[in-house]
Amino acid sequence: MKSLGNLLKSIFKTKTIDESAFEDIEDALIEGDVGAAAAVAIVDELRSVAKKEKIADFEALKEALYRILDSRIKEYDFKLNDGVNLFLFLGVNGVGKTTSIAKLGKYLQDHTDKKVVFAAGDTFRAAAIEQIALHGQRLGIRVVNQQNGSDPGAVIFDAIDSVKAKGEDVILADTAGRMHNKSNLIKELQKIDKIILNKLPKENYKKFIVIDATTGQNGLSQVEIFNEALSLDGIILSKYDSAAKGGILLSISGKLGIPVAFVGTGEKYGDFAPFDKKKYLEGLLATD
Numbered sequence: 147m148k149s150l151g152n153l154l155k156s157i158f159k160t161k162t163i164d165e166s167a168f169e170d171i172e173d174a175l176i177e178g179d180v181g182a183a184a185a186v187a188i189v190d191e192l193r194s195v196a197k198k199e200k201i202a203d204f205e206a207l208k209e210a211l212y213r214i215l216d217s218r219i220k221e222y223d224f225k226l227n228d229g230v231n232l233f234l235f236l237g238v239n240g241v242g243k244t245t246s247i248a249k250l251g252k253y254l255q256d257h258t259d260k261k262v263v264f265a266a267g268d269t270f271r272a273a274a275i276e277q278i279a280l281h282g283q284r285l286g287i288r289v290v291n292q293q294n295g296s297d298p299g300a301v302i303f304d305a306i307d308s309v310k311a312k313g314e315d316v317i318l319a320d321t322a323g324r325m326h327n328k329s330n331l332i333k334e335l336q337k338i339d340k341i342i343l344n345k346l347p348k349e350n351y352k353k354f355i356v357i358d359a360t361t362g363q364n365g366l367s368q369v370e371i372f373n374e375a376l377s378l379d380g381i382i383l384s385k386y387d388s389a390a391k392g393g394i395l396l397s398i399s400g401k402l403g404i405p406v407a408f409v410g411t412g413e414k415y416g417d418f419a420p421f422d423k424k425k426y427l428e429g430l431l432a433t434d
Contacts, residue, residue: 150178150393151433154211158204168193171211178430179362181397188214188396212427218400221423222380222407226260227350230309232302232317232342234267235382236335236372237356239323242384244274246356246410247318248281249418250382253408255285256416260315265305266291267298267338268320278320285415288314298322298334299341306345332375339376352379354407357394359386365394366401373402380407383421387411392430 153174157167168189175185188211195201195210233250237243251262264282268274272294282289290305302319309317321338324331342351353376357365372378381399386392386409395406406421 151431155433179393181363184397220405222405231350234319234353241356241358243356244277246382251287252415262316264289265302265319267301268322269296269298270322299338335375354380356382359383359392366397369398378404382408384410
């Protein structure tokens, strides 16, 4: 399958700037996982800009498209506040949530002097506790956990008390990702949210959702459900490599206004970095 950049390149090479070209650009955006609603809005804006600026060549049209895409996506300004900081990780099972926790833990070890702790708040999937414990062992990061089936709110409550007592700095907390019962999931997350807000200042508590770059438009509906429950602060895009199109970010960030915080690009702990919008857009529009 062609990348978005190559699809656009073939359009720009063979078309004149007419309605047919705009329709093909819209189709290329949809094929690049941008989503139908977002693609229509982007191309409507592109038509308007092309008319207003009297754009007559495709290089100028491509630059106009870049500016429009740039305006629809936000970068998260990652920082740590004084006192205990807690990052709650959300997302459905299988998106790379626990691995992203481990990668952010490694990132904080490498780029700050803060002491990091993992909280095993996904207590419903037995393997999740074992998985986060293994990451903690490999990275030398302490893990607060209870038995499988324990109350996840109690795990996070204990983690906050423990971190405060030991003078540590950052809690990265896992959560369950079961989606078969939306109302139960939302109720459970709102309970955890209330516990955290009772124990930490609001500005020290952030909610990150992890989205698999290969899931396409399913990612948008996932984010909408979690955002409805908790009002998300940032997105982490996992499994984003040369094979993944990643256009879903334009759909999510454009529609919901949630900034993108980090991108996971491989299997290793170090394959993780703050989201760079310029690099992302250049990659999205890159050609062979």
